[in-house]
Amino acid sequence: MDLHSLVQSVETYVRQRLARYIDDLSTLCAFETFTFHKAGIDQATDWLAARLKALDMEVTIVERQDWGNDLLGRLPGQGDHDDRVVLLAHSDTVYPVGTAAMRPLRREGNRLYAPGVCDMKGCILAALYALEALQALNYRPFRELRFLCVSDEEINVRHCDDLMELVLHDAQRALVLEAARANGAIVSARKGNAGYTLRAYGRSAHAGVEPEKGRNAIIELAHQVLQLASLSGWREGLTITPGLISGGIATNVVPDYAEARFDLRFLRLEDKEATEERWLALLRQQRVPGVRLELEEDPHLKHPLVCTPAAQRMAEQAQSIASLLGFPLEHVLTGGASDASYAALYGVPALDGLGPIGGNDHSPDEYLLLDSVPTRAALLAGLIVSPLPAETSAVRSGQKTAAAQRAH
Structure with a gap:
């Protein structure tokens, strides 16, 4: 036929x-x-x-x-x-x-x-x-x-x-x-699609009595979110979307923890790898001294x-x-x-x-x-x-x- x-x-x-x-x-x-x-x-x-x-x-x-x-x-x-x-x-x-x-x-x-x-x-x-x-x-x-x-x-x-x-x-x-x-x-x-979680570990303190003793994880995370978002479009077709963010336990406590999750889309695997290199460099440019940052890629990368x-x-x-x-x-x-x-x-x-x-x-x-x-x-x-x-x-x-x- x-x-x-x-x-x-x-x-x-x-x-x-x-x-x-x-x-x-x-x-x-x-x-x-x-x-x-x-x-x-x-x-x-x-x-x-x-x-x-x-x-x-x-x-x-x-x-x-x-x-x-x-x-x-x-x-x-x-x-x-x-x-x-x-x-x-x-x-x-x-x-x-x-x-x-x-x-x-x-x-x-x-x-x-x-x-x-x-x-x-x-x-x-x-x-x-x-x-x-x-x-x-x-x-x-x-x-x-x-x-x-x-x-x-x-x-x-x-x-x-x-x-x-x-x-x-x-x-x-x-x-x-x-x-x-x-x-x-x-x-x-x-x-392709990859997901990431960025965690910020700071130090808690009383927000009214001695805030200077704290290390605000939310401020540092917010700084990093803006830095990363600035990479969106630096290579053809590449997008970076902060999708979820959380942190803190109360308004009168300097937050000692915050995290954000990101979505990365890319045309080529080499674009992903190059973006990760630039991202790691940005993580060294901190706003709040003493906050520790940890970046983790989600499993099951979509090629x-x-x-x-x-x-x-x-x-x-x-x-x-x-x-x-x-x-x-x-x-x-x-x-x-x-x-x-x-x-x-x-x-x-x-x-x-x-x-x-x-x-x-x-x-x-x-x-x-x-x-x-x-x-x-x-x-x-x-x-x-x-x-x-x-x-x-x-x-x-x-x-x-x-x-x-x-x-x-």
């Missing part, structure tokens, strides 16, 4: 089943899948596992004691060439328990609203419909397809590193099921997804497939992080934003555009069955990139 006929067949297949898609999405969005709510995530994982089994996948539910269970499906293909494609998804959402019950799926014209409808339950479901259509066509030219759905994407404390390595170490390409941008663009590059030549070729493939489906397609850089960072870590070319079009993630107005579901499912199906040429394939044998090895 030629690619044009295939993607049009997938689009028609999904479009004819949109009523069922909406019913399925209503069920999936009803599960309370807040990252820290294991029971709800496990319910959603069991439901998704049943759907994968119906697609003839070999399904493994990875039991987690303290977190939601993860899900891995493997589908052998009909191809004899070395083409292992990975679909990356996540089941967790940012919404506290009770939100899904309060705001069940509703439709307003072409828009579907619900917690997690765009990030990323509607995207997972669109991928399942794409695979269902390929199964109906009996067309699986890849060697193996791996579908990984983890439960810890929305937080920085990750437990899925082992699974990511398992599915990506020998993969040829990765397709990430985050939603397309609100303007319809897919994502070919993402900034930047760089638009490598292989990723560029994948983006061009996506644009060609979109043209067969009758719509233009752009690929863009975004500052938001995703599990595409794991693909970057293992040198696997990746495209992101391959779900239906949506927006207002993490808000009460999160939405998905219904009419984008058939075309984006067909786009995904086209990418699944279109391997990269050998000269632009991934770093072989699961070798991490040199920059990633330095930072891992």
Whole structure:
């Protein structure tokens, strides 16, 4: 079957089943899948596992004691060439328990609203419909397809590193099921993301009787926050955001402790490393003598997804497939992080934003555009069955990139 006929067949297949898609999405969005709510995530994982089994996948539910269970499906293909494609998804959402019950799926014209409808339950479901259509066509030219759905994407404390390595170490390409941008663009590059905590240790004293005996941790921390914020933009695309700050116990006590947490976004790992060097130099420029400063980087650095030549070729493939489906397609850089960072870590070319079009993630107005579901499912199906040429394939044998090895 030629690619044009295939993607049009997938689009028609999904479009004819949109009523069922909406019913399925209503069920999936009803599960309370807040990252820290294991029971709800496990319910959603069991439901998704049943759907994968119906697609003839070999399904493994990875039991987690303290977190939601993860899900891995493997589908052998009909191809004899070395083409292992990975679909990356996540089941967790940012919404506290009770939100899904309060705001069940509703439709307003072409828009579907619900917690997690765009990030990323509607995207997972669109991928399942794409695979269902390929199964109906009996067309699986890849060697193996791996579908990984983890439960810890929305937080920085990750437990899925082992699974990511398992599915990506020998993969040829990765397709990430985050939603397309609100303007319809897919994502070919993402900034890296690192978090830091800066702690200031001073000395307490009575604020009225003998303040001169104190060492004000808040004043020193405030000074350091302003110094660091001044580095934002010193390299292309680099942003530094102080997000949380705390300190002190009472207004009549010179505070002996304060801390601030920072978000750093960067285009290249070398930008992060250079920023850290400048930051450490700034920490030596203190305002309050006698205050001790301590800087700690958060675990689980998210690596930047760089638009490598292989990723560029994948983006061009996506644009060609979109043209067969009758719509233009752009690929863009975004500052938001995703599990595409794991693909970057293992040198696997990746495209992101391959779900239906949506927006207002993490808000009460999160939405998905219904009419984008058939075309984006067909786009995904086209990418699944279109391997990269050998000269632009991934770093072989699961070798991490040199920059990633330095930072891992």
